[in-house]
Amino acid sequence: MSLLETLAGKGLRREPPTRDEALALLATSDDDLLDVVAAAGRVRRHWFGRRVKLNYLVNLKSGLCPEDCTYCSQRLGSKADILTYTWLKPGEAADAAAAGMAAGAKRVCLVASGRGPTDRDVRRVADTIAAIKERGDVEICACLGLLRDGQGERLRDAGAHAYNHNLNTSEAQYGDICTTHDFGDRADTVRRSRDAGLSPCSGLIAGMGETDGDLVDVAFALRELDVDSVPVNFLIPFEGTPLAGQWALTPQRCLRILAMVRFVCPDVEVRLSGGREIHLRSLQPLALHIVNSIFLGDYLTSEGQAGQADLDMIADAGFEVEGADVPTLPEHRREAAPARDAAPLADAVPVPDAAPVSGARADLVAVRRRGAGTELPPNA
Structure with a gap:
């Protein structure tokens, strides 16, 4: 297909597609699916080889959020059957993070529900970062909501490497999924994170009733913000x-x-x-030919695939876990990143051969449970 050849060629040159080309890709038929994956795979391998970066989530504070995001099980008024709890102590969070690090996670993502952190919350997270770093050097990404002046800098000085705040959907659709803050608020926090010397991480959620145009618009908005990492989520439609x-x-x-x-x-x-x-189910391994990063194990309020199954899937598909001594981003992106006052991260915990993480899942049973509360969707 000439479309795919054009898209792959542009990707190898770091050129974006046109909006019409991106829309045309989303409109391709299932008959062309393997060609789509192969074309995207050329671009992925050019910039990232066959490496897969592992990330591990630690939910520092769950539920009781004052925001009304319609997709979220922790939202204001949520009836979802999830555990709610206030801040984990630094040692508890470090114990959880260590389980992911032992299985090869290069980045630990510290997440807390809420509109945004207070200065006291930033101090809590700084103490948690210190406790995690005592277990081994690892990238730390904070995800605490909307940032205020100086908070990003304090997180950076505490040892955070990145800050996550997803745009989630297009500016045009944003009012349909949230009324307590807007698209501009989220984009502002992404900019603040970069200005603070943190690596900006921002992504989207698909499956919320958006159009193809919304998906393309949010992707281009993320490119315009020049983020370093883009998490792509697929809606888990929590009961409640x-x-x-x-x-x-x-x-x-x-x-x-x-x-x-x-x-x-x-x-x-x-x-x-x-x-x-x-949502991907048995086609998850195909996605590894497009993405270069996954979350290992569980998410915020729902269980993920068993960690060992993730490691097996990566190996069986012919990929390898990215080690701490391998730069995550291509050289030109690392050179463009803002200078950071914090010391550079050293090598993290070595990845054990076929490291089981069943113990990690057992350790987290007190703060996590399956949250979707519904049967799997039909395979249609």
Whole structure:
């Protein structure tokens, strides 16, 4: 297909597709799916080889959020059957993080529900970062909501490497999924994180009733913000939230969405994130030919695929876990990154051969449980 040849060629040159080309990719048929994956795979391998970066989530504070994001099980008024708890102590969070690090996670993502952190919350997270760093050097990404003046700098000085704040959807659709803050608020926090010397991480959620145009618009918005990593989530329609029962995705559509993001952001870390197990199902290994990063194990309020299954999938598909001594981003992106006052990260915990993480899942049973509360969608 000439479209795919054009997209792959542009991706190898770091050129974005046109909006019409991105829309045309999303409109390709299932008959062309393997060609789509192969074309996106050329771009992925050019910039990242066959490496897969592992990330591990630690939910520092769950539920009781004052924001009304319709997709979220932790939202204001949520009836979702999830555990709610206040801040984990630094040692508890470090114990959870250590389980992921032992299985090869290069980045630990510290997440807390809420509109945004108070200065006291920033101090809590700084103490948690210190406790985790005592277990081994690892990238730390904070995800605490909307940032205020000086907070990003304090997180950077505490040893954080990155800050995550997802755009989630297009500016045009944003009012349909949230009323307590807007698209501009989220984009502002992404800019603040970069200005503070943190690596900006921001992504999207597919499956919320958006159009192809919305997906393309948010992808281009992320490119314009020049983020370093793009988590692509697929909606988990939690019972007890406004989007319960909304199963609009197929495995094939998920792969096309991932490919579109890869072509729009060719040299950026694209991370396969929440909902991959229930939407991609048996096609998850194909996604590894497009993305270069995944979350290991569980998510915030729902269980993921067993960690050992993730490691087996990576190996069986012919990929390798990215080690701490390998730069995550291509050289030109690392050179363009803002200078950081914090000391550079050293090598992290070595990846053990076929490291089981069953113990890690058992350790987290007190703060996590399956949250979707519904049967898997039909394979349609």
